[in-house]
Amino acid sequence: VRGLNALFATASTSQSAPVIVGQRLRQGKTGSPKGAARIVADTLATLRRMDLGSSVRPLLRADSAFYGHATIGTAIKAGADVSVTVRMDPAVKTAIATIPEDGWETIEYPNAIRDEVTGRWISKAEVAEVPFTAFRSRKIAERVEGRLVVRRIPDLNPKQVEQPTLFDIYRHHAFFTTTDKQTMGTVAADKTHRGHAIIEQVHADLKAGPLAHLPSGVFTANSAWLVLAVIAFNLTRTAGLIADRGGRLARATTATIRRTLVSVPARLARTARRIILHLPDVWPWQTAFDRLFTATHAPPPAAAS
Known part of the structure; x- marks a missing residue:
């Protein structure tokens, strides 16, 4: 609405969902190729540092x-x-x-x-x-x-x-x-090239979430918001991969991951100076949530006898 557009570069494999490696916010009147060479160079440099x-x-x-x-x-x-x-x-x-x-x-x-x-x-x-x-x-x-x-x-x-x-x-x-x-x-190259449409799915994912409403009419504020949106996108993707490696959540959209792992139907209780999380009795995402919780919050060390 305010004449702004974002340029993204994603990295993915045939077994993994895409993650955003590079991003840039530009004015709406700017042509699509502007800044593309720079973001391609930065993205490939990031991949090299990952030692693939x-x-x-x-x-x-x-x-x-x-x-x-x-x-x-x-x-x-x-x-x-x-x-x-x-x-x-x-x-x-x-x-x-x-x-x-x-x-x-x-x-x-x-x-x-x-x-x-x-x-x-x-x-x-x-x-x-x-x-x-x-x-x-x-x-x-x-x-x-x-x-x-x-x-x-x-x-x-x-x-x-x-x-x-x-x-x-x-x-x-x-x-x-x-x-x-x-x-x-020839056939494999054509099939592989058609996979570039996954970038459109990333755009749709972001527009259905943090980029639905940019917070300001100031370019720099929107640029910072875009960086935060990319960080949230990648962290959510990582959470889905840890929770359900090889399963549905490993390739799910961020909206699905938020619905299943973030917006948890639970309540907190305190007793004996302990915090207890009461989860649903019959919950299809219990195993995935336990796996994610264990990976991000390691259990406390055992008391010495």
């Missing part, structure tokens, strides 16, 4: 707003691969036109995806790839070699087709990646 191992190579996933030399060049310089959606500019369209018809491979989504343009549900698509050099207009040293992975779906929009056509019409969705084809094939 020499064999782990981070993968930067982002949408087309961040397809630029500054962001991608920063990620590659920091030792990461990229998987970024590209805009359908003439160079990309030309590269797609070189893909032979027998080069497409049919894939099926595990769950149907709603097409925003046609309003229909799509469960099948085709993918292919072609070698691609990004940023050819720049100096040779600044060009980036990689793969252009393309997913195409039939164009079922009746507003664009007034009569039956002699051949099928497709709409293409392409992204640029520097991952090794031997390690990650």
